[in-house]
Amino acid sequence: MNHPICRSLLTLAFVISACSLSAQYSSEYWYQKGYLSIAAGPASPGPDLAASVSPGLMANNGLLADVDYNYMVAYGFGVGLNLGLDYYGLNQDAFLAEASPETYSCKGGFLSGRMGLNLLMNVPLEIIPDKFTLNLTAELNGGLRSYTIPDIDLFHSELENKYTEISYRSRANVMGYAGYSTGLQFLFNNRFGVTVSYSVLFATRHRINYSVRAFDAAGNLYEEEDYLSARLDRSGLQFGLLFILSSRD
Numbered sequence: 577m578n579h580p581i582c583r584s585l586l587t588l589a590f591v592i593s594a595c596s597l598s599a600q601y602s603s604e605y606w607y608q609k610g611y612l613s614i615a616a617g618p619a620s621p622g623p624d625l626a627a628s629v630s631p632g633l634m635a636n637n638g639l640l641a642d643v644d645y646n647y648m649v650a651y652g653f654g655v656g657l658n659l660g661l662d663y664y665g666l667n668q669d670a671f672l673a674e675a676s677p678e679t680y681s682c683k684g685g686f687l688s689g690r691m692g693l694n695l696l697m698n699v700p701l702e703i704i705p706d707k708f709t710l711n712l713t714a715e716l717n718g719g720l721r722s723y724t725i726p727d728i729d730l731f732h733s734e735l736e737n738k739y740t741e742i743s744y745r746s747r748a749n750v751m752g753y754a755g756y757s758t759g760l761q762f763l764f765n766n767r768f769g770v771t772v773s774y775s776v777l778f779a780t781r782h783r784i785n786y787s788v789r790a791f792d793a794a795g796n797l798y799e800e801e802d803y804l805s806a807r808l809d810r811s812g813l814q815f816g817l818l819f820i821l822s823s824r825d
Contacts (some may be wrong), residue, residue, distance in 0.1 A: 578789055585811075588658060588723070593728060595791040599630045600613075600698065600701065600702050600705075601700070601701055601702075602698040602700050602701075602702045602709075603651055604635065604721075605652075605700035605702065605709065605749060606648035606652055606654070606698055606700060607648070607650070607776060608648075608822065609645075609647075609648050609820055609821075609822055610645065610647040610648065610820075610821050610822050611645075611646055611818055611819060611820045611821060612644070612645050612818070612819045612821055613642075613643070613644045613646070613761075613817070613818040613819075614642075614643050614816050614817055615642050615644075615771055615773065615814035615815060615816025615817075616639065616640065616641035616642070616814060616815070617640060617659050617663070617812055617813040617814040617815050618636065618637060618638075618640075618642040618807070618812055618813060619638045619639055619662060619663075619683060619810050619811070619812035619813050620637055620810060620812060621633075621635040621636075621637070621638065621664050621686075621791070621809075622779055622807055622808070622809035622810055622811075623745065623807070624693075624779075624806035624807040624808070624809075625664065625686070625806060625807075625808060625809075625810065627786055628667055628670035629670070629674070630674055631804070631805070631806070633686065633725075633804060633806055634666060634667040634670045634671050634674075634715065634725070635664035635665070635666065635667065635686050635800065636664055636665040636666065636667050636685075636780075637664070637683075638662065638663045638664035638665060638685070638686070639662075639663050640660065640661065640662045640775065640810070640812045640814065641660065641661045642659070642660040642661075642662075642690075642775070642814065642816075643658070643659045643660070644657065644658050644659075644694060644758065645657050645821075646694055646696055648698065650697045651696055652699060652700070653696070653697055654695075654696045654697075654698065655692035655693065655695060655696070656693065656696060656715075657692075657693065657694070658692045658694050658719065658748065659689075659691055659695050660689070660690035660691075660692075660721075661687075661688070661689055661690065662686075662687070662688040662690070662810060663685055663686065663687050663688075664685055664686040665685040665686075665687070666682060666685055666726045666728075668682060671728075672785075675726055675730055675802065676728040676731050677731055677732055678731055678732055678733055679731045680728065680729060680730050680731065681727075681728070681729040682726050682727070682728050683726060683727040684724070684726045684727055685726050686723070686724070686725060686726065687720060687722075687723075687724045687809075688721050688723045688724075689721060689722045689723070689822070690719060690721040691719050691720055691740070692695050692717055692718050692719020692721075692753070693717070693718060693719055693810060694715045694716070694717055695716045695766060696713060696714065696715040696716070696717065697713070697714050698711050698713045698761075699711065700712075700763075706765070706766060706818070707764070707765060708759075708761075708762070708763070708764055709762075709763040709766070710761055710762060710792040711760070711761035711762075711807045712760060712770075713758065713760070713761055713773070714756070714757070714758050714760055715756060715757045715758070716754075716755075717753075717754065717755045717756060717757065718752070718753065718754040718755070719752070719753060720747055720750055720751070720752055720753070720775075721750070721752075721753045722744035722748075722750055722758070723746075723751065723782070723784050723808065724749065724784075725744065725746050725784060725786055725804070727743075727744070727745055727746075728743070728744040729741065729742070729743045729744075729778050729803050730743075734792075734793035736767075737762055738792055739790040739791060739798070740791055740792060740793050741790065742788065742789070742790045743788070743789045743790070744786055744787070744788055745786060745787050745789070746784070747786055747787055747801070748785070749782075749783075749784050749785055751782045751783075751808075752780075753777055753778075753780070754777070754778050754780070754807075755768070755773075755775065755776050755777035755778055756776055757773045757775040757776070757814075758773060758774055758819060759771060759772050759773025759774060760772050760773070761818055763818070766820060767819070767820050768817065768819050768820065769817070769818040769820075770815075770816070770817060770818070771814070771815065771816045771817070771818050772813070772814070772815050773813070773814045774811070774812075774813060774814075775811065775812050775813075775814055776805075776809070776810070776811045777808070777811075778809055779807040779808075779809035780807060780808070780809070781805060781806065781807050781808075782805070782806070782807075783803045783804070783805055784803060784804040784805075784806070785801065785802075785803045786801075786802060786804070787799065787800070787801055788800050788801075788802055789804070801824035
C-alpha cells in the first residue's frame, strides 16, 4: 500500500468521505445544462493485444484520450457525443524474437480513432451551494472506430530466409466498439471542474486487415492480403478538465 497511486487513491477516498458528510443531493443541478470534457491518461491493452507471443499482438501500455459533449436531459440522465483516441506502442523485443530479422524498421504503433454516443447518469452532491459540487458519473459508450497497426519493414539474409525484405502495412479497418466509464467530477462555481475516471472497452473480437509485400533475392515481388484476429479490449485511467456550457436561468 506504499505505492504512490495507492496512497493517492486512499487520500481521494478520504476526501470524498469527508465531503459526503456535508453533501446534499440536488436533482435540479443539471437541469438544462450541457458540458464539454477533455481527458487523457494511461491505458492498458487487453490480454490479446498485450500477449508477447503469436497470435498475441505484442502491444505495450499506451495512452487514451477523449473529448465529450454531454447534454443532461432530466434528473441526472443525459446523452452525448464522443471523439476518442487509443494508442499503444509495439513490444519490439517480443516481435523481433518471433521475426528474427537481421535489421528492421518500425514506425508508429497500434492506433484507434473512435466516434460514438454516450448514455450517462450523473449524481451531483452539492458540498457548498453554487461554489463546489462533487458529481458521481457513469457512462455507457458505443460507436465506430478505426484501427491501424505499425508500419514494419524486415530485412533478412538471403542465406537464412527466402525473402530478403518483408513489409507490413495497414489497410482500412472500421469496426464497432462498446464500453463504459465511471468517475468523479469536482465542479467549481457551476462553470468548470476537474475529472478523474476509469474507462473500459469491452472484449469483442475483430479483424485487422493488413497487406504484406515481400522481395526475394532475385528481386521478385510477392504481395498478399492478410488479417489479424484479436479481442481489442482495454482499460485505463483518465484525468481532465470539464467546462459547463449552458445553465438554467
